[in-house]
Amino acid sequence: MSAPVASNAAGAQPGFLRLRSVSLRFALVYGILFVCSALLFLSFIWWGTVGLLEHRVEQAITIDSRALFSVWEESGPSGLTMIIDDRLEQDVDDNALYLLVNKDGKWIAGNLAEWPRQILPNHHWFSLPVQRAYTQDIAKVRAYALPDGYRLLIGRDISGRTLLRKMLTDTLLWAWIMVSLLAIGGGWLIRRLFRHVIHSISRTTQAITHGDMSRRMPVQGSDDELDEIAKTINEMLDRISRLMDGVRQVSNAIAHDLRTPITRARTQLEDAALHAKNEAELRAAIDKAVGNLDNVTSICEALLRIAQIESGARRSAFTLFDLIPALQDVCELYEAVAEDHGLIFKQNLPTHLPFFGDRAMFQQAVANLLDNAIKFSPPNGTITLSAEIVSTARRSDGNRGKLLNLSVTDEGIGMNEEDMARASERFFRAEQARNTPGSGLGLALVQAIVQLHDGQLQLASNSPGLITRIEIPLPDAEIVSPATPPAEHAIINS
Amino acid sequence: MRIMPGPKPIIITSDSVAFCFRLSRVIDSYNKGTLPRKIIQLREEGTDLCRQGLVRSGLARLRRAIISLKRTPP
Ligand SMILES: Nc1ncnc2c1ncn2[C@@H]1O[C@H](COP(=O)(O)OP(=O)(O)OP(=O)(O)O)[C@@H](O)[C@H]1O
Numbered sequence: 001m002s003a004p005v006a007s008n009a010a011g012a013q014p015g016f017l018r019l020r021s022v023s024l025r026f027a028l029v030y031g032i033l034f035v036c037s038a039l040l041f042l043s044f045i046w047w048g049t050v051g052l053l054e055h056r057v058e059q060a061i062t063i064d065s066r067a068l069f070s071v072w073e074e075s076g077p078s079g080l081t082m083i084i085d086d087r088l089e090q091d092v093d094d095n096a097l098y099l100l101v102n103k104d105g106k107w108i109a110g111n112l113a114e115w116p117r118q119i120l121p122n123h124h125w126f127s128l129p130v131q132r133a134y135t136q137d138i139a140k141v142r143a144y145a146l147p148d149g150y151r152l153l154i155g156r157d158i159s160g161r162t163l164l165r166k167m168l169t170d171t172l173l174w175a176w177i178m179v180s181l182l183a184i185g186g187g188w189l190i191r192r193l194f195r196h197v198i199h200s201i202s203r204t205t206q207a208i209t210h211g212d213m214s215r216r217m218p219v220q221g222s223d224d225e226l227d228e229i230a231k232t233i234n235e236m237l238d239r240i241s242r243l244m245d246g247v248r249q250v251s252n253a254i255a256h257d258l259r260t261p262i263t264r265a266r267t268q269l270e271d272a273a274l275h276a277k278n279e280a281e282l283r284a285a286i287d288k289a290v291g292n293l294d295n296v297t298s299i300c301e302a303l304l305r306i307a308q309i310e311s312g313a314r315r316s317a318f319t320l321f322d323l324i325p326a327l328q329d330v331c332e333l334y335e336a337v338a339e340d341h342g343l344i345f346k347q348n349l350p351t352h353l354p355f356f357g358d359r360a361m362f363q364q365a366v367a368n369l370l371d372n373a374i375k376f377s378p379p380n381g382t383i384t385l386s387a388e389i390v391s392t393a394r395r396s397d398g399n400r401g402k403l404l405n406l407s408v409t410d411e412g413i414g415m416n417e418e419d420m421a422r423a424s425e426r427f428f429r430a431e432q433a434r435n436t437p438g439s440g441l442g443l444a445l446v447q448a449i450v451q452l453h454d455g456q457l458q459l460a461s462n463s464p465g466l467i468t469r470i471e472i473p474l475p476d477a478e479i480v481s482p483a484t485p486p487a488e489h490a491i492i493n494s
Numbered sequence: 495m496r497i498m499p500g501p502k503p504i505i506i507t508s509d510s511v512a513f514c515f516r517l518s519r520v521i522d523s524y525n526k527g528t529l530p531r532k533i534i535q536l537r538e539e540g541t542d543l544c545r546q547g548l549v550r551s552g553l554a555r556l557r558r559a560i561i562s563l564k565r566t567p568p
């Protein structure tokens with residue numbers, strides 16, 4: 001048991017009994033608790049039976065001695081002799097022992113042949129071997145000194161009780177041994193169970209540390225705590241691999257999407273340096289290159305914005321405001337653009353819509369959706385922006401929740417199911433979108449903003465065209481009129 | 495409680511035929527002749543058992559006889 005304790009490396013094979021293992025500690029605690037409580041319980045039983053029997057005998061002798069003393073005081077040795085004879089004649093239990101001797105140790109009365117040499121009249125309890133007709137028994141006796149050197153011995157033959165006591169003691173001892181065995185067995189079982197659980201966790205996590213991200217905890221399907229842990233860990237791993245995939249994909253995309261404008265700018269500059277014939281051509285080339293580099297800057301800015309929004313730091317800037325004027329501001333801008341593209345722009349908005357969030361950011365999200373709708377629509381199509389409040393099913397806190405349902409509908413080229421699933425990834429652009437300008441970051445930004453507001457972004461087919469829908473839960477206290485300043489809102493809410 | 499190491503056990507003198515006869519005499523000393531039948535029977539059985547060597551069984555019967563004698567007023 002000594003070698004495994006010294007196991008050094010974390011990856012070292014666990015020994016059969018490792019003192020510093022949690023499972024062994026648990027098993028030990030379990031076993032010790034079990035054995036100790038059994039010991040306590042059984043000694044209580046022992047005390048209640050065997051202890052009580054002995055106590056009864058002692059009590060009987062003490063009471064008897066008091067009666068004999070009072071007889072002695074009344075009528076001296078002769079009276080005591082008579083009483084002792086009487087007691088012996090009527091001792092149906094056949095277990096009483098008496099002996100009265102004078103100061104020379106000479107027998108006066110009783111049923112013992114002689115005064116046992118070792119017993120002094122000092123009121124102590126003694127166990128005395130006695131010889132009966134057929135057997136050798138054990139008696140419990142007590143000796144008393146009387147006036148004039150007389151000595152009195154009172155006792156009871158307790159061999160019947162001794163047998164019972166031995167039986168009880170043996171039974172309880174065996175019971176304890178059995179319980180201890182059970183405790184050892186139970187402890188071993190607990191240890192195995194525990195080791196099994198912990199090992200399966202550590203095996204999986206070790207595999208993952210060594211780079212196998214596809215490994216998952218086994219789920220037994222019993223819906224217990226262990227399954228819960230396994231599920232949580234699996235979910236965590238799923239999320240980690242999704243994030244890692246995202247990071248990988250984004251860095252690939254960055255590398256690719258930034259390279260294109262930079263390379264283009266470089267080619268343009270090089271071309272101009274070699275072939276430009278006059279200053280005007282040179283300037284034109286430089287302007288083009290600057291445009292391409294501006295594109296790079298804007299991609300970087302967009303990426304940074306998304307990252308900042310995803311970190312959740314902007315949530316502190318949330319206020320309560322009326323969404324309708326904010327939306328109308330955006331619409332004003334895009335009405336003109338839609339008109340330029342020969343599109344019809346319809347709005348379907350209520351008069352007031354109290355909303356809790358970041359005004360500028362929400363405007364940005366709606367602008368991105370409108371931008372896409374216009375960009376991917378052929379002329380003469382209709383674009384609709386609509387917003388409404390819907391009440392949802394009862395929530396866990398008992399309140400009937402309210403939901404903002406905002407959608408942008410177009411009649412453009414639309415997207416297939418596969419592309420819809422990936423549309424909000426950074427840099428994703430569908431095949432049909434290759435020849436339209438853009439960097440594939442618009443919907444990623446919308447997604448980040450919607451998530452910051454605890455909402456959901458959904459894409460659906462409009463055949464022809466696309467419906468982009470934003471659903472965001474509204475605060476409970478939207479009964480407060482939108483004109484109410486946010487400060488008061490906070491007071492009512494608290 | 496001390497356990498006596500003494501190898502020699504003390505003899506209990508009441509476990510003897512002599513004590514049987516003594517109890518029998520005690521019974522007789524209660525007005526002889528008018529003893530109830532039951533007591534006479536117990537006494538006979540007791541002394542018989544003692545004679546056969548079953549001292550403690552004999553004693554038990556004789557003691558029972560004495561106790562019932564003491565209970566019934568003469
Ligand atoms: N209204 C729409 N109709 C058809 N396809 C769309 C629509 N909105 C988005 N898409 C598809 O989803 C892709 C991702 O859109 P996203 O807004 O993220 O990028 P983008 O518009 O191409 O570029 P950016 O918005 O950065 O200028 C688009 O390239 C396009 O393929």
Ligand SMILES: [Mg+2]
Binds near residue numbers: 368371438441442443
């Ligand atoms: Mg876009």
